[in-house]
Amino acid sequence: MSESFPNGNSARSTRQKRALAGALARSSSFRSAQDLHAELRLRGERVGLTTVYNQLRALADTGELDVLRTDEGESLYRRCSSGQHHHHLVCRSCGMAVEVEADAVEAWAEAVARRNGFTAITHTVELTGVCPNCQ
Amino acid sequence: MSESFPNGNSARSTRQKRALAGALARSSSFRSAQDLHAELRLRGERVGLTTVYNQLRALADTGELDVLRTDEGESLYRRCSSGQHHHHLVCRSCGMAVEVEADAVEAWAEAVARRNGFTAITHTVELTGVCPNCQ
């Protein structure tokens, strides 16, 4: 029992992980798993769809990726700039996104929750529109 | 060609519609299609699952129902109190919901969008917590 990583943080560096990380790094848009997988394929990278799903979920779990669900129920991912809590202003045409902070909204949410006797509050705030480039 | 309803608003009153309306009326919680269908079955009502889906979608389209998507991608429905634009404070345990208005948030959303050059803005704001009864 050679506990190298007491906290279970043992990650191996694989070709697939690097490829996915690269794809995510060079895009500032929210992308779907299928979309990312297709791009990797086009680039000649040999990566399984299942692997893409696995990795995206893992990265999202550790907070390295932001996740978003479309109205059609598809999950979109994007690399997370800050570790801070934040929201997004997303372009519904190209997926490009801007991270926005919203202290005012946070405060409002807290107040509304308290006023109604709710506890353990979490909130979802997403703004969708058309970015300057897509207009 | 007896145009009784020039605007295509021809709705027939059926046993199934009434049953579903009843189920929705006696609940103040967000319910899933499957959930509502199960309740109708338990009550002895003979209604097809497809019909429940059809009706829920139709009602949601006309704004008579509020729709909400869970993290798992399931759609939840609830009768809509007001025709006004509003948001929800939903109990993650029982689905009970309170409609809340958020002028402050609306204004904030508009400001953020304009500042970033985005147009055709829509926003999603949902608060989730545990209601007083479920604590």
Next chain:
DNA sequence: GATCTTATTTGCAATGATTACCACTATTGA
């Protein structure tokens, strides 16, 4: 009431994203 038009209903197949399985592969510490 009888009849007709067509809105509704509904079982079943199909869809589409995502996950479960699990045998196989490859990274990394020793």
Next chain:
DNA sequence: TCAATAGTGGTAATCATTGCAAATAAGATC
């Protein structure tokens, strides 16, 4: 080099939801 096991990925399964086409039944008209 080698063993332990994290990671991979093809395939089958899941699950909410929708498409379809035939059967049913409101509501208007006769």
